[in-house]
Amino acid sequence: MEDQTVVLIVGAGPAGLATAACLSRLSVPYIIVEREDCSASLWRNRAYDRLKLHLAKEFCELPHMSYPKDAPTYIPKDQFVKYIDNYIECFNIRPRYHTAIESCSYDECRKCWFSVARDSKTSVVIRYTARFLVVASGENSAENIPVIPGLRGFAGDVIHSSRYKSGATYSGKNVLVVGCGNSGMEIAYDLASHGANTSIVVRSPVHVVTKEIIRLGMTLVQKIPVSVVDDLIVRMSNFIFGDMSRHGIVRPKVGPLLLKAETGRSAVIDVGTVDLIKNGTIQVLGNISKIKGNIVEFEGGKKGAFDAILFATGYKSTANTWLKNGESMLNNDGLPKKQFPNHWKGANGLYCAGLAKRGLAGIAIDAKNIANDILSSYHA
Ligand SMILES: Cc1cc2nc3c(=O)[nH]c(=O)nc-3n(C[C@H](O)[C@H](O)[C@H](O)COP(=O)(O)OP(=O)(O)OC[C@H]3O[C@@H](n4cnc5c(N)ncnc54)[C@H](O)[C@@H]3O)c2cc1C
Numbered sequence: 001m002e003d004q005t006v007v008l009i010v011g012a013g014p015a016g017l018a019t020a021a022c023l024s025r026l027s028v029p030y031i032i033v034e035r036e037d038c039s040a041s042l043w044r045n046r047a048y049d050r051l052k053l054h055l056a057k058e059f060c061e062l063p064h065m066s067y068p069k070d071a072p073t074y075i076p077k078d079q080f081v082k083y084i085d086n087y088i089e090c091f092n093i094r095p096r097y098h099t100a101i102e103s104c105s106y107d108e109c110r111k112c113w114f115s116v117a118r119d120s121k122t123s124v125v126i127r128y129t130a131r132f133l134v135v136a137s138g139e140n141s142a143e144n145i146p147v148i149p150g151l152r153g154f155a156g157d158v159i160h161s162s163r164y165k166s167g168a169t170y171s172g173k174n175v176l177v178v179g180c181g182n183s184g185m186e187i188a189y190d191l192a193s194h195g196a197n198t199s200i201v202v203r204s205p206v207h208v209v210t211k212e213i214i215r216l217g218m219t220l221v222q223k224i225p226v227s228v229v230d231d232l233i234v235r236m237s238n239f240i241f242g243d244m245s246r247h248g249i250v251r252p253k254v255g256p257l258l259l260k261a262e263t264g265r266s267a268v269i270d271v272g273t274v275d276l277i278k279n280g281t282i283q284v285l286g287n288i289s290k291i292k293g294n295i296v297e298f299e300g301g302k303k304g305a306f307d308a309i310l311f312a313t314g315y316k317s318t319a320n321t322w323l324k325n326g327e328s329m330l331n332n333d334g335l336p337k338k339q340f341p342n343h344w345k346g347a348n349g350l351y352c353a354g355l356a357k358r359g360l361a362g363i364a365i366d367a368k369n370i371a372n373d374i375l376s377s378y379h380a
């Protein structure tokens with residue numbers, strides 16, 4: 001099978017859908033393909049039950065559609081999925097599901113992107129030619145699990161945060177959470193609330209804040225220099241949480257908003273985990289040095305027996321595995337070479353949406369930029 005279009009969008013998560021919506025408003029024809037059998041699969045299939053948007057709703061809108069007026073400030077997962085369903089209907093987006101892109105390359109002679117996809121149900125190969133290619137396959141495309149000596153031989157369960165639903169099945173078990181980002185800290189809380197004996201590995205400094213403080217900071221930074229706002233966030237957070245260094249949690253030297261902008265690392269929004277750490281319900285441990293059977297050894301010599309290890313160690317982009325000739329835009333990790341705000345455009349009609357570690361707000365900016373840029377060269 002062969003299909004021709006103006007724009008091919010790879011991935012029907014928020015980034016692909018936002019790009020599709022912007023293109024359709026500008027009447028630019030496109031095809032959007034998705035390897036799974038649904039849109040926003042991260043949110044439908046790879047997110048834990050208690051997940052809400054971490055950021056206030058005004059920072060989480062896709063282009064051209066607001067949340068309902070009566071929506072809560074922090075949108076629960078199911079309501080976000082409903083918003084996505086409305087978005088798809090409103091802009092009449094028709095993703096081609098279970099269509100996984102296996103390779104994309106630029107054809108110099110025909111001046112177009114040539115893609116090979118496979119229908120994951122029937123194994124039928126589909127070819128697409130498109131003048132523009134939008135990589136919207138996500139920063140969260142594959143699980144990232146660090147290499148740890150002895151992990152393969154670990155006697156208990158090993159799971160990644162994307163497959164975690166709730167702590168209900170871990171009651172009474174000794175569980176080790178690795179990673180102290182938003183997912184790790186919230187999952188540790190969820191495990192402990194379900195009666196698991198929970199420990200968390202904190203390997204590096206981290207900013208812990210409240211959702212209200214970060215909302216205030218994100219609002220102020222639109223008017224006030226980031227250094228001033230960061231200073232305020234840190235003071236307010238220290239006032240609320242106190243010095244947590246004796247519990248193994250120290251703040252990075254760089255402030256939370258600047259750190260996010262420079263490295264993509266988010267501040268952790270506390271959901272109650274800090275109280276449980278302070279009163280000893282959740283133990284904080286240092287980096288793992290090795291694993292033997294069900295015994296995990298930590299740097300500094302501590303040891304413990306665990307029934308399960310949960311890796312909340314993030315994700316990887318996989319765009320570099322299928323995108324050939326993407327060097328103008330992406331590095332070997334499948335992430336943009338150029339810094340925000342110049343990350344979204346490569347050579348020969350190549351674009352990326354949602355790869356700048358800026359969440360849904362960043363996705364909205366990318367989608368609008370890409371659609372406008374395509375429109376200007378499409379008519380040229
Ligand atoms: C637990 C969690 C909570 C988060 N909370 C927030 C929040 O509160 N606020 C915020 O702004 N951001 C948040 N984020 C950031 C998150 O990255 C975005 O919200 C969003 O889901 C990213 O959208 P995306 O479309 O770029 O990627 P994804 O949602 O990952 O979508 C990419 C799609 O591409 C598909 N795909 C991949 N490879 C191929 C291929 N080869 N062929 C075809 N299809 C392919 C995938 O199946 C997937 O459906 C959160 C992320 C996580 C993991």
Ligand SMILES: *[C@@H]1O[C@H](CO)[C@@H](O)[C@H](O)[C@H]1NC(C)=O
Pocket residue numbers: 275276279280281
């Ligand atoms: C720790 O605090 C939590 C929540 O406030 C409480 O439910 C729990 O009983 C406390 N545990 C201990 C050991 O004090």
Ligand SMILES: *[C@@H]1O[C@H](CO)[C@@H](O)[C@H](O)[C@H]1NC(C)=O
Pocket residue numbers: 147148149203204287288289290
């Ligand atoms: C943690 O330990 C692993 C080996 O188990 C090592 O590869 C890694 O660099 C360490 N990380 C930090 C932040 O010390």
Ligand SMILES: *[C@@H]1O[C@H](CO)[C@@H](O)[C@H](O)[C@H]1NC(C)=O
Pocket residue numbers: 174197198199283303304305
């Ligand atoms: C809970 O986990 C900690 C850390 O591994 C361990 O020291 C403690 O003995 C465990 N408690 C129980 C009741 O198993």
